[in-house]
Amino acid sequence: MFVDPISESDALEHAAALAGLGRWAHAFELSELGESARTALDDVLANLLAVAAGGAATEEHAALVAAWDPEPGSATLLGGGTATVETAAWLNGVASVAMERDEGNRLTKGHPASQSFFAVLALAERLGSSGPDTLAALAVAYEVAARFGRATDFATGVHTHGTFGVPGAAAGCARLLGLDAAGISSAIDAACAMPPSTSWGPVLVGSSVRDQWVGAGNVAGIAAARFAAARPGETVRGTLPGFGGSLGTVDPRLLVAGLGTETLIEHGYFKRHSSCAYTHAPADAALLARERIAAAGATPADIVAVEVSTTAAGAALDATDWTTRHGAYFSVPFAVASALVHGDVAHSRSAPSARGILLDTAAMITVTDGGIAPASATHRPARVTVTLRDGSSVVTEVPHPAGDADFTPFDRAAHAALLDDALVGVTSPAASTVVAVVAALPHAGRAGDQFALLRSH
Template sequence: MGEWAAGLDVADVPAPVLDRLSLVLLDAAGVTALGAGLDGMRAMRSSWNAPGGPAPLIGGGRCVSVDAAAWLNAMSLVCLELDEGNKYAKGHPAAHGFPAVLALASERDASGRDTAAALLAAYEVASRFGRASRLRPGAHPHGSWGVAGAAAGCARLLGLGPDAVAAAIDTGAGLPVAGHFASATGGNPVRDAWMGASNLSGLVAARMASAGIARNTGTAALSLGTLLGEFDASELTGGLGERWDIARGYFKRHASCSFTHPAADAVLELRHDLDPSRITGILVETHALGAGLAAPEWDNRLSAMFSTPFAVAAALLDGEVGPRARLDDPALRALARRVRLVEAGDLTARLPDERAARVTVELDDGSARTREVPNPVGDADHRPLAEQDVLALLKGWLPGREDLIDRAAAFSRDLPALDHVGERLRGLAGDETDDETKEPK
């Protein structure tokens, strides 16, 4: 794996893979800018009080030190549950390492060719570590297996050789967060900070390798395996350079955990002729991974985003599960209490290729309507989103900041051909005074 990452050159990467990288990068930049506008992230930037530096706070209006940008951009990227993910990795490979790679690329004013290679290395290594890791029940995937990807991407950008890259990867695998899923369902933003830790730890691992003090001792099998679950090392090099996991991910159109999306998509297909006042109950059948998101109550935005009853109710009432959902609307809360979530064995059996849901809406006349979907809309295997779709979503979520999204799109498309990326990346900081992206009251 170290040899592959160290030698990765975008000149040898198939054009469709580079197109997908461009789209994932656009999504990451746009969603980071959206998250940066939340009141909590504004307060976090103020509290951090990072000194000025070479790396942009995307959508945050200024440039700061590499470490601060890596951490804060990672938190902004994941805080609205809108970032790209991968069902085979069982999480979010891009968010684990893209902020670190981009911050480091800004500091080094790296070439677009090297930056693109580093981003691909970060994604592919993280995804394979996600495939290889089977975390203990209750563990959240943020900040654990993906640190190895952040380390790989940063090491590739530093131009390290195969042995050093391997040592960085193993060191990154020795810096996981042991986060509990209940922190997410309970609405604790420490869950967002786990991604900040992943990106900063990836930088640390690569710097240790650059300094010659990192060692490759099989730490991954101990940290991700013995301590946090099970680890199958045979997954790490499967299809390297042949199978590109970045092409098999999903983009989100709902601001909620991906496990809630199939149910939301199903009720959207049923919604056009339904009167919510006539609904007596909604049965949602899902797979084992999503069966725990059953809470019909929520205390804040984060706990709502990990509630299938919330996502279903929002989709039925608003026609979307957007970043500005009416969290305290009495009608939304009342409808959510009528949602029942259960595991269905036949849907669990279809994992990992499908993350299906079956929704049955029961009406006051005794009739019922059922819809089943195999994967969320936006998955590479089910109604995938193209660039125009991602752009439309981002511009709809960021009114008044279309210029920033256009700059992100142009940078993402141009990346492999750029001689230097620093100035273009810093242009993505935008203007923090735009009130349109503030968190709704």
């Protein structure tokens, strides 16, 4: 009556996959990571801490924190002092996506770290966990989250923020709580029944409520781990008939495919633009066009039309006007106009007060999903054709956005620049402090002693 019948074979296959994840998460040792994966973990953590600190320093986030009026607690609250575990996990998670600069992973359809790391970090401070134990829990959280993102065929209209990260957060937190393999599996199972119900609807009207889903997902992960600790062995069947009930269907084979030999954190991407990842290839192509326009002796004022060809997902983000930051983040015309006019897509460009200078250019931009073929199912190409006042045109094309570990990786200097960019105008912490905190974790007796250095002073 309430759900479609679940076959015994499906139930057994899903249970076996969750049990496999639990066994792996319990037995995992940080030393198992190869050099590439270990570097990726440090890069992801440093980048996330920097963009979260930058997000915490914004006026919008300060207003949110003031509305929460958080009580002091055992966990670091970026942009402030301390808060309870749950408050820190929620608000730091929100801060990490506030500037649209957090690391993502195209294989997972979203952002594993922002959805899971702040649950682990807050709980680690509360428990007094060591640096190595915390890093191992973060690695577990990312891998489990990423595998759920990869294995889930999300329903039409679902936005993935705060969804697939919940089982990752639960796995990392359950490990910190000392649960055994069966307990971690139970935490993952419970987490799959607890993600927020999300939709592209609020996103496409420019609402920042989307960011709250990340906070909710982090807290749900903590709650799922605690539920498993209190109800050992309880069967939830959180992936059946669908993940989170109706968010999507999970392929249990993909949850465990390559487990222990394949590390998904190595396949992420980093963002140099403060905008949705689907706008990045168009912005990259627009930056190239800007250079060629200047080389021809012209300026952005000479532009009379711009045509952007990109993926179907990017072409859907075609708004030529916006009244909020998030409206700008999810607009290809915004990102392309900012790249052409300013030579960047910095966070400051998305402020409603900064839109005026971009609107005329944005109105000239049309976005289509025809005429350009991706090199693979996960490539996100773009072509930008700029027509100038004298009738000439400039055509630029990129096969994939810059910053993808597999196709277009950033070098070490670029990674450092990303931290600096995220912390523009932030007095504390400095990028050097973030780097030092991450570097010290493998030797830290208490991870919280390091995270405390990130508090505003």
